[in-house]
Amino acid sequence: MPWRTSRSAPDRLRTPGGLAGFLKSASICVLIAGLLSPLGQATAAAATASNDYCGGQCSDILPPGENGNATLAQILLNQAFGTQPDHAEDQLGLYANLAKGASSLTDSTINTFFNDASFGVSSDQVASTEKPAGRTDVTIVRDKKAGVPHITGTTRYGTEFGAGYAAAEDRLWLMDVFRHVGRGQLTTFAGGAASNQGLEQEFYRNAPYSEADLQAQIDNAVANNGARGQQALADANAYLAGINSYIDASDSGRYFPGEYVLTGHKDSVTNAGTIDHFKITDLVALGSVIGSLFGAGGGGEVSNAISLIAAQSKYGVAEGTKVWESFRERNDAEAVLTVHNGESFPYASKPDSPQGEALPDAGSVTTEPLVYDATGTGASQSAQAASATATTTALSSARRGMSNALVVSGKYTASGHPIAVFGPQTGYFAPQLLMLQEIQGPGISARGASFAGLSMYVELGRGQDYSWSATTSGQDIIDTYAVELCTDDYHYLYHGTCTAMDKVEQTNSWKPTTADGTAAGSYTMRVWKTKYGPVEYRATVGGKKVAYTTLRSSYMHEADSIIGFQMLNDPDYVKGPADFQSAAQHINYTFNWFYADSQHTAYYNSGNNPVRASGVDAEFPVWAQAAYEWKNWDPSTNTADYTAASAHPNSIDQDYYISWNNKQALDYSTAPWGDGSVHRGNLLEDRVKKLVAAGGVTRTKLVQAMADAALADLRAEDVLPKLLKVINSSTVTDSTAADAVSKLQAWVTAGAKRTETSAGSKTYANADAIRILDAWWPLLVKAEFQPGLGSDLYTAFGNNLPVDESPSAAHGPTGSHAGSSFQYGWWSYVDKDIRAVLGETVKGPLAEKYCGGGVLSSCRDILISTLKTAAGTSASTVYPGDSLCSAGDQWCADSIVQRTLGGIKHYNISWQNRPTFQQVVEYTSHR
Template identity: 85%
Template sequence: MPRRTPRNALDRVRTSRRLSGFLKTASICVLTAGLLSPITQTPAAAGTAAAVDHCGGRCSDILPPGENGNATLAQILLNQAFGTQPAHAEDQLGPYADLATGYPGLTDATLNTFFTDASFGVPPDQVASTEKPAGRGDVTIVRDKKTGVPHITGTTRYGTEFGAGYAAGEDRLWLMDVFRHVGRGRLTGFAGGAPANQGLEQQFYRNAPYTEADLQAQIDRAVAGSGARGQQALADVKAYLDGINAYIDASDSGRYFPGEYVLTGHKDSITNAGTIEHFKVSDLVALASVIGSLFGSGGGGEVTNALSLMAAQSRYGVEEGTRVWESFRERNDPEAVLTVHDGQSFPYASKPADARGGALPDAGSVTEEPLVYDRTGSAGGAGARKASTAAARATLGSARRGMSNALVVSGEHTASGHPVAVFGPQTGYFAPQLLMLQEIQGPGISARGASFAGLSMYVELGRGQDYSWSATTSGQDIIDTYAVELCQDDHHYLYHGTCTAMEQVEQKNAWKPTVADGTAAGSYTMRVWRTKYGPVAYRATVGGKKVAYTTLRSSYLHEADSIIGFQMLNDPDFVKGPEDFRSAAQHINYTFNWFYADSRHTAYYNSGDNPVRASGVDAEFPVWGQAAYEWRNWDPATNTADYTPASAHPNSVDQDYYVSWNNKQAEDYTTASWGDGSVHRGNLLDDRVRKLVAAGGVTRAQLVRAMAEGGLADLRAEDVLPKLLKVIGSAPVTDPTAAAAVDKLQAWVTAGARRTQTSAGSKTYANADAIRILDAWWPLLVKAEFEPGLGGDLYDAFTAGLPVDETPSAGHGPTGSHAGSSFQYGWWSYVDKDIRAVLGEPVRGGLARTYCGGGSLGSCRDVLISTLKQAAGTTAAQVYPGDDQCSAGDQWCADSIVQRTLGGIKHGRIGWQNRPTYQQVVEFTSHR
C-alpha cells in the first residue's frame, strides 16, 4: 500500500481557515522546502531475508535529518505552524548532533547511540511496513521502524530497479523534480523567481548549458561505449524511471503527492487539477550534471590565477614576482599532509620547466561574460542579481565546498585484525538531504548505503556483502581555460585558422507569483556562447588582441559516463577485492578520492578523467586556443582526449592508514586548490590517526572519536596559535589587555583548542572568550602581517584566490553561514610558515619572503600584540553580528548548523561539527 496522508488530516487542512491563512504567508522558496509523504503501509509479518552479510553487526551509518523527504500539504502547514515533524523526517538529526558532546565516552557497544545499524535486511520485530509497489510480484519494499529506510528486494532485475525508483519517488520526489529543472536551467519557471532560485539555476547553467540533444547524446555515448554493461545500465535506468512514474501516478490519484506542488501552483489542493510530469532518461542526465558540477569537477581558476600572478609581477618584477606567486600557490609543498604517504610519487599538472602557449590578459581588460539578458519584473536590477548569487552560495555553496573525510586503518593496526573505516561525503545540510539511504538486493545488485536523489538506481556510497566504499572530493585540475582569438565580431573566433561562429544557447524563463516564494512575476533569458573549447566565461585582450576565455572540462558532455563504475560497485560478482574496486572506480570520471575496506584489505584510488596536456602547457594559467596547446588527441565533437592511465592516478593498497579531508593526494600530484601547505585541516585527522596506529589495537570507537575530536577542533588554535603565542611570549607582555587575552588563548590551547559546549545542550562554549578573541583576531593579524609587504593590490588578488578565513561563523567565507564545513580555505599555512621563519625555525617550502614585521621578531611581536589588543576589545555582537537565524552576539548560534530548506519542512539548528553529512563506520569480520 502506498504511503499516504490519513484522510482526516487532509480534511482538516481543507476546512481550517487558520491554516489556509498561514498558507498565504508561508515562505517556502524551493530552496526553502522539505519533503515527505506520510504514510500508512501494511506491516509485514516477518522481516526481509537478508543477503549474505559479512559485517557481523559492525557496520553503521547516519544521514541527517532523516530518510523521509516528501511531505504532503497538510504536513508542511502543520510543520510551519506548530513545528510538528512527519515520521522519519528528522529522526537521524538528534543522534548525529549528539556525537559532538557524547564522543568522549564512546565505546564500540554504544556506537549505535549515534549511528544506525547498517546490516543487511530488517529483523521481523523491526519491520514498520511492507509493500509491493504498483502491485508487482517481483519486488518488495520493506521499511524499518527506527529510520524508515527502504529495503528493496527483487526477484528480477527489472523489478529491483522498479522498486528503487518507486522508493525514490516516495522519499524525494519534489527534490528530484527541483534538480532536474536546475540541471536544465529552468528552476524559476518551475518553482518561482525567488533570488535563491535564480542564483541556483544561473550557477549551473553557466557551467553546463546543455540542450536536449546534448543530454540525449550523453546517454547514447555512455551506452554505446560500454558494451553489455552499458545496455544493462540503460535497462536499469528505464526500469527505475518506470518506478518513479508509477509512484507519481499513484500519489496523484491518491492525492498524497508532495505539498510543494500545491504551494508552487502545479497542483490544486481542492480539485487536484494540474500535473506532475513523468521523468525521462534525459532528466537523470540533467540531475547528474548538477551533481558532477557540485562535487566532481576540480579546476577552472586560471583567469583568477593569471590576475594574481600579474599583480605579483607588477609589485616585484617578473622574476621575483613569479617566485612570490609560486610560494603562495604551494603547488607541491613538501610539508603538506598526504593521503598516500608511503613515498610514491604521482606527477600531474606540475609546473613545466619551460611554459608554452600562455595567454595572460592585458592589465585591466578582463570582464566576466554576462549570463542574464532581458530581465523583467520586480525581481530585476543589480540588487536582485547580488541577492540571487548570495542565496545560491548560501544554499549549495556548502555542498560545493564540502568537508568530506575518510579515516581508514589497516588490519595490521586494529584490535580485531580487520580493517576499520570511518568515512563519508559532505553534501551539505539540507531538508530534505540531497542523499537518500536505501538497501537494494536483486540479481546482480547487493548493496546498502546512500545515493543522490534521482540517481539511486545504484548505491553510490555504501557497503556490499563483504566490502565498503566511500569518497571525498579530490579537486585535481580537469578544467582548462583557453583564449580564443576573436575575428569578424565578438561572436566569431579563430579555430585552427578558420573564422568560426560561436553557438548561442539560450534558456528563457518566466515565473508567476507563487505562495512559495512571495515574489512578483518576472522573466529573463540566460544566454551562453559556446565554442569548440567550451563555453565562454570571460572577455579580455591579450597583447592587444580581443579574446574570449573559454572553460573546457574533461567531464563536460560526459556526466552520464560514471554510471558504469557505480553499477560495478554494486555488483557482488564483480567486486571481490581491492583490485576490482579500483577497476570500478576507474570508470568514474568525477574527481573523487575513493576508499575501500573489507575484512582483509584497504585501498585508495583517485578517479577522474585527467587530460594529457600538450608539452609545456602550464595548467595554472590560460593558454591559446590553438592546436599546439590542446589536450592530446582531443576530439571537439565528443570532447574526448587522451587521459592519464590508472597507474598514474594516486592509488594504494594496504597502506598503514589513509586520511582524507580534501587535502593533497600524493607527492607531486597538483590539485587545483590553493593552501595545500603545512597547515591543512587534513592534519587534524592525520595527527590523531597516526598516534592511534603507533599505539596499535585501533577500534571502531577510537577511530570515531578521532574523527569527532578533529571535527570540533579549531585548526588555527591547534596548529598555528601556539606559534603566534611563542612570538608574543618572546618578551614579557606588559600590556594588561594583551596579557589577559594571551592567558585566555593559552588556556584554550591547553584544554585542547576545540569549540565545545560546556555541557550537552548548554549552547554555550567552554573558553568562549578565547574563541571570540581568535575569531576577531585572525583576519586582523593576517592583514597586518601580510599586506604591508605584499601591498594592497597583491594582497587583494591573493585573497580573491584564497580567503583568509573560514571559521564556522564566517558568513563571508566560501561556504556561507551555518554550513558546518570550516577551515578548508584559509591562510593557515602562510601564517604558519611565516611565523616559523620569524622564529628562526626550519621551514621546508617556505614563502619567498618573510612578512611579519619585515622579518624582525620584535617588529612581528608588535604587530601581533597590536592586533590582539584590537581583537580583545571587539564585542561578541561585533564578531557575531546576527542574521536571520541568530541574535547578535550569540556565539553558539552563529556557529550552528542549519538544515537549509529545499522543500516545505523545516528543522531546528544543531551545534557545530566539522564532519561529513553521510557517514559510515565499518569493520567486516569475514570475506567470501
C-alpha cells in the same frame, strides 16, 4: 503518514528560509483534516537479508531523516506547530549527540549515534512492507528506526523499479527541483526568488545542455560500454518506471508532496494540475548538477593569471613569479598526503619552459554576461545578488572541497581487521541531497547513500563484504583557453578559420509568489559556446581581443560514471581491492575513493585527467591553438587521451589513509589553493597517526578521532601556539593583551575545541577565547601580509584563497551554518611566515618574510596591536546575528542548519565538522 512533535515550534521555526522562500507564510486556513495522507498501515513482514559479512559491525548515519516528502497538510502543520512527518528528522538527534557523546563511546554504543547498517531487517524491526504498483517481483521493507527502504527484487527490472519507487516516495520534490536546476529552469518551476535565480544561473553557465545534448550523453555512454552500457540503460528505464508509477499513485491518492500545491502546480481542492513524469534525460540533468558540485576539479586559470600579473607588477617578473609560486604551494613539501609512503604521481606539474600562455592584459578581464532582457523580479535581482544567497552559497561551496575519511589497516587494529570511518560532506539540507537505501537483486547487493534521483545504484556504502566511500579530490580536469576573436565578438579563430560561436539561450518567466512577496518576472540566460567550451570571460592579450573559454573533461560526459557505480554494486565484480580500484577508475569525476574489507584497505583517485600538450602550464590560460590542445582531443565528442590508471594516486594496504580534501600524493598537483603546511587534513593525520603508532585501534577509537577533529579549531590547534610564541618572546606588559593571551593559552591547553560546556547548554567552554580568535584572525592576517604585498596583490591572493573559514564566517566560501569549516584559509601562509620570523626551519617557505618585515620585535608589535583590537571587539560585532540567531549568540552563529529545499524545517544543531553521510565499518569475514 503519521506525525510527531520532537521540539517546540519556536525553536524549529526560526530556521532560515529555503528554496525560493515560498513557504514563509503559508496559510493554515486550508482544511488540514481533509488533506491527510490516505496511506494505510502496511502489513509487517520479515525481510530476507542477503549474505552479510560485517558481523553486525557496519553502521551509518544521514541527517536529518530518510523521509524527504511531505503532504500539504504536513507542511502546514510543520510551519504552524513544528510537527514532523514520520522519519523526517529522526537521524538528526543521533548525529548531533555525537559531539558530546563521543568521549564515553564504546563499541557496543556506536549505534546510539548511528544506524545499524546490516543487510535486511529483522522481523521485529519491520515497520512496513509494500509491493509497489502491485508487482510480485519486488518488495520494499522499511525499518522502524530510520524508515530506510530495503528493496529486494527477484528480477533485475523489478529491483530497479522498486529503487525508483522508493526514491520518489522519499525525495520526489527534491528530484524535481534538481532536474529543473540542471536544465536552468528552476525559476519557471518554483518561482523567481533570488535563491532560485542563483541556483539555475550557477549551473547553466557550466552545463548549458540542450535536450539533444542530454540524450547524446546517454547514447554515448551506452554505446561505449558494451553489455554493461546496455544493462545501465535497462536499469535506468526500470528506475524511471518506478518513479513515474509513484507519481501516478500519489496523484490519484492525493498524497503527493505539498510543495506542488504551494508552487501552483497542483490545486489542493480540485486536484487539477500535473506532476510531469521523469524521463531519461532528466537523469543526465541531475547528474550534471551533482558532478558540477562534487566532481569537477580545476579551473580558476583566469583568477590565477590576474594574481600573477599583480605579483609581477609589485615585484617585477622574476621576483613576482617567485612570490606567486610560494603562495600557490603547488607541491608543498610540508603538505599532508593521503598516499604517504613516498610514492610519486606527477600530474599537472610546472613545466620548465611554459608554452602557449595567454595571460590577459592588466585590467582587461570582464566576466561574460549571463542574464539578458530581465523584467520584474528578474531585473531587481542581479546575478551576483542571487548567487550570494545562503542556499546557493551552501550548494556551490560543495565544489570547493568537502568530505573526509579515516581508514586503518588490520595490522594496527585490535581485531586484525581493517576499520574505516568515512563519508561525504555534502552539506546540510532539508530534504537531504542524499538518501539511504538497501538494494538486493540479480547482480546488485548494496546498502548506503545515493543522490536523490540517481539512486538506481548505491553510490557510497557497502556491499556484502566490503565498504567504499569518497571525498572530493579537486585535481585539475578543467582548462581555460583564449580564443582569438575575428570579425566581431561572436566569431573566433579555430585552427585558422573564423568560426561562429553557438548561441545557447534559456528564457524563464514566473508568476508572483504571494508567500514571499516575489513579483512576476523573467529573463533570458545566454551562453556563447565554442569548440573549446563555453565563454566565461573576455579580455585582451597583447592587445588582441579574446574570449576565455572553460573546457572540462567531464563536459558532455555526465552519464559515463554510471558504469563505475554499477560495478561497485555488483558482488560478482568487486571481490577485493584491485576490483574496487578498477570500478572506481570507471568514474570520470574527480574523487578520492576508499575501500575496506576484512583483509584489505585500498585507495584510488578517479577522474579523466587529460594529457596536456608538452609545455602547457595547467595553472594559466593558454591559446586556443592545435599545439596547446589536449593530446588527441576530438571537439565533436570532447574526448582526449587521459592519464593511465597507474598514474593516478593509488594504494593498497598502506598503514592508514586519511583524507579531508588534502593533497593526494607527492608531485600530484591539485587545483585548490592552500595545500600547505597547515590543512584541516592535519587534524585527521595527527590523530590517526598517533592511534596507529599505539596499535590496537578499535571502531570506538577511530570514531573518537574523527569526532575530536570535528570539534577542533584548526587555527587554534596548529597556528595559535606559534603566534603566542612570538607574543611571549618578551613579557607582555599591556593588561588587555596579557588577559587575551591568558585566555587563548588556556583554550589551547584545554584542546582548542569549539564544544559546549555540557550537552545542550548552547554555550561554549572557553567562549571568550573563541570570540577573540574569531575577531583576531582576519585582523592579524591583513596586518601581517598587506603591508608587504600591497593592497592589490593582497586582494588578488584573497580572491584565490579566502583568508578565513571559521564555523560562523558567513563571509567565507561555505557560508554560515554550513558545518564544513577550515578547508580554505591562510593557515599555511601564517604558519610558514611566523616560523620563518622565529628562525625555525621551514620547508618550502614563502618567498619573503612578511610579519613586521621579518623582524621579530616588529612582528610581535603587530600581533599584540591586532590582538588588543580583537579583545575589545564585542560578541555582537563578531557574531552580528541573522534570521536565525540574535547578535552575539556565539553558539547559534556556529550552529548547523538543514537548509530548506522544500516545505519542512528542522531545528539547528551544535557545530560539528564531519561528513554528512558517514559509515563506521569493520568486517569480520570475507567471501
